[in-house]
Amino acid sequence: MKRLMTVLLAAATTLMLAGCNKDCETPAGEAAPQQTYKWKLVTSWPKNFPGLGTAPERFAKEVEALSGGRLKIHVYGAGELVPALQVFDAVSQGTAEMGHSGAYYWKGKAAAAQFFTSVPFGLTAQEMNGWIQYGGGQQLWEEVYAPFNILPMSGGNTGVQMGGWFNKEINSVDDLKGLKMRIPGLGGEVLARAGGTPVTLPGGEIFTSLQTGAIDATEWVGPYNDLAFGLYKVAKFYYYPGWHEPGSMMEFLINKDAYATLPADLQAIVRVAAKAVNDDMLAEYTTRNQSALVELIEKHHVDVRPFPADVLQTLKALSHEVVAEVAAGDPMSAKVYESFSSYRDKVKAYHAVSEQAYINAR
Amino acid sequence: MKRLMTVLLAAATTLMLAGCNKDCETPAGEAAPQQTYKWKLVTSWPKNFPGLGTAPERFAKEVEALSGGRLKIHVYGAGELVPALQVFDAVSQGTAEMGHSGAYYWKGKAAAAQFFTSVPFGLTAQEMNGWIQYGGGQQLWEEVYAPFNILPMSGGNTGVQMGGWFNKEINSVDDLKGLKMRIPGLGGEVLARAGGTPVTLPGGEIFTSLQTGAIDATEWVGPYNDLAFGLYKVAKFYYYPGWHEPGSMMEFLINKDAYATLPADLQAIVRVAAKAVNDDMLAEYTTRNQSALVELIEKHHVDVRPFPADVLQTLKALSHEVVAEVAAGDPMSAKVYESFSSYRDKVKAYHAVSEQAYINAR
Known part of the structure; x- marks a missing residue:
């Protein structure tokens, strides 16, 4: 109901702004395309921190381009709007519509959150993506964050x-x-x-x-x-x-009420732009880490x-x-652990004959 | 000039379709949001072939959602519109606006294309993404395909x-x-x-x-x-x-004239949706391969x-x-090889202390 009101209000505003008379019609299937949304995105990183902090900036830029300016997201460094470790609370309460952080920081809220960044002797980046996207990880993650009114999405990997x-x-x-x-x-x-x-x-x-x-x-x-x-x-x-x-996976946190007020295309834009950033960050780290390693060894x-x-x-x-x-x-941690460790055992066996066997032969 | 005319024509058409009188205005910064584009995407895979063929279908679905239906892409299996190995020509000539295939099929057109899928003892999936996105690979790939009026983008990895x-x-x-x-x-x-x-x-x-x-x-x-x-x-x-x-990287091929006629937001939608599919396919293969391996061993x-x-x-x-x-x-192949092999040497040294060292210790 709240959503319907928002949409109707948006449509009315749009018509007024565009200076249209009653002959004007919104094309079928497009709910108020002209409404602009302004969101705040808080992070646990210093503003523009290389890799971790530049990723949400890139996300915001892509979302603006994808939406033709209809969804504008302002990114805050740690401490600018809320402290680094209050990102979860800020998104949960709606102080900010989004956040970019690491799930393991929230173990005090939900112990099971610790499985969604990286655990000792756990999954590599490629394997985390496999578990999250096709191994049931995403559904479990949403279940862990649901009591906090937060929708999580993968947000890159180091x-x-x-x-x-x-x-x-x-x-x-x-x-x-x-x-x-x-x-x-x-x-x-x-x-x-x-x-x-x-x-x-x-x-x-x-x-x-x-x-x-x-x-x-x-x-x-x-x-x-x-x-x-x-x-x-x-x-x-x-x-x-x-x-x-x-293989530390970063996360986007999204306030579910804020997400629900977006029209379907802007929801898709948030989801797909997050996935593109997830692809991008690992590529960036894979490249920048190698050059930095050469410099550390040869120069320093x-x-x-x-x-x-x-x-x-x-x-x-x-x-x-x-x-x-x-x-x-706790029961939720047990449920996540079962899925995670079963995936780890199977992917380890598969990578023994693929990634691991190849990289050792090379 | 041609593009300006297209945009103006689109804007005029939109106003007529929406039944607006002269008081109606397109909001600033939004070039003709109501124009709908219909594209054809030809592939080298049987229709809905698991992994390789389902990826472009997923891409088309995402693009439609992201664009609110303004860009609709119909995906053709191999042989439906053109044979599997005529995807490159079809996109080059504009028979189809897009394609999904593998670059190494086009060595007869440009020998250097062979570096952009996978070469024996070359890069893994993660490394290919690093080279393409942050190591200069994308720029070289665009240079190789430029004479054919094709813009290439990564389209997943097995x-x-x-x-x-x-x-x-x-x-x-x-x-x-x-x-x-x-x-x-x-x-x-x-x-x-x-x-x-x-x-x-x-x-x-x-x-x-x-x-x-x-x-x-x-x-x-x-x-x-x-x-x-x-x-x-x-x-x-x-x-x-x-x-x-x-680490075989698939590709999206895009006819450059068709791409140029899209407004900026739809161009971004094509680019970002491709990147999301690139992230997605590897996650899918990583998960499905492990289950299939278990079945091959235990059942068969x-x-x-x-x-x-x-x-x-x-x-x-x-x-x-x-x-x-x-x-x-040829000189172009030499140029690509230099970039590729330099990247391979450096990333191999880096992965010796990261991915490889970890996966062997696990």
Whole structure:
């Protein structure tokens, strides 16, 4: 009813604005094409942060082009309208119609949200897209966010992240004991079980903490963002791979009431533009990360090292423990975990004869 | 000039159709929103062929939704309007406004086109997207197709294909000698140099040829399409990985004159919908391939085998030879090869510390 009123009001306004008399008709099938919508999109990233922050800007630009200017979206950096970690609440309450963030930040609202960014030893970017789009992930994600009046959509992926910057060598599992590392979320929980001390620090405090020795190590994103952050200046070793975030999917959050007021074509525009951004971000990271890695090694002589195999095996076993415990916490998490882990097992077997076999043969 | 006339004519028609008098105005910035365009899209696939053929159908549906019905695209299966391998000519000449196919089919028109689907021991799907979207690939592709009045866009990816179905065991390089295998394009050329006999057969003749022993082996796509084709019924072994097509990118072809007549918002709709389909197809194949592989193994007891390491090493060396010779053939191919191979070297180094390192540790 509310929607019908909105549409009728829009149609009436349009007719008045266009200066039409009663002979004017809106063509069949087009509900008030001239109505313009102005939306706010809040993010958890500094304004125009490379990759993560430029993606929602690109989204807003595409939506404006696709809609011929009928849907204009203003993107706010973290703290401009709401703080970085209040994006979920802002969209839920309608303070902003949209957000761009990472689902794992909302574990305090819904523990199951943690499965929708990246979990330790979980899915790669390609596999996350498979699970979300064709493996039942999208439906589960919508179910998790429904009580908050939010519709989620995939909003890009960084690909496999790096293991992080270290000032202590990691030669064995013993070297993890007592290690003070900035590593949030489930990865931090895994480190704690391995005897380390996970620390949560905002991005802006990482550099100094590493420099002063307040922390021994930190994870961040990957070569592209890490180079820009200058972390190579205050750390001795750059470890790989990023076992804790093997394919971090970002998210668009959409207030469901706001979405419902859009005509069908603008709803499609939001949905399809989000999907295009999802395609785009991984392509960008795949390209920029390689150039940044070359620069880190050739220009800044960074010592890039693999985690020893036994360290990775230990972290893997602990990761499965931690993730299974999340699943045991509540029925929704259990439901998501079942879908996620079943997909992971099957896609792992398939990629053993495709992506993995090929990339190892190349 | 031609475009201006089209727009003016469209605007005039719209006003007449809407039955408006002189007081009616088209809102600023919206060029004739009511004009409807009807396009034909020809493909190289049987109508609704799973994955490859359903992608352009999905594209057409999305474009109609995004445009509020202003751009309607009718999709034709191979042979319905033009034969499978005349898609390029049909779009070039304007018989159809769009096509969906694979660039390597057009090597007779432009040898450099072969780099824009997949080359033996080339890029994976994720890497192709990186090269096309952020590594200069798109610009080169447009340059290759410009003389034909065609604008190309990525149109989905199958991921790493399978090595194929064999009735002879491949235990050494010697087993490739005399092998009669259905394998088109550069992969076939590589097989020939290894002593085999590549055969080109349309999809419809593969099953019988394998059954009668006219061929010893065939490649097709991957588990999803191969299962549907029933190839497991007439072959003993299913080899991996698909070294010849490690991430086959499909393409949308767009007649440039037709594209130029569209208003800016419909141009954006075509471009962004194509990108969304590009994201979608890989997700679909990643999911459907894994289920199909399980069915092939568990229900049909297929013997899935890896190519021996020395066989892959030989095929790799020969592949680099064959691809370098394509590059030496003409200046445009040389230019594309330089960009492609430089990207491949860098992304390979990056994926050694990211995707590859992770997927091996998992």
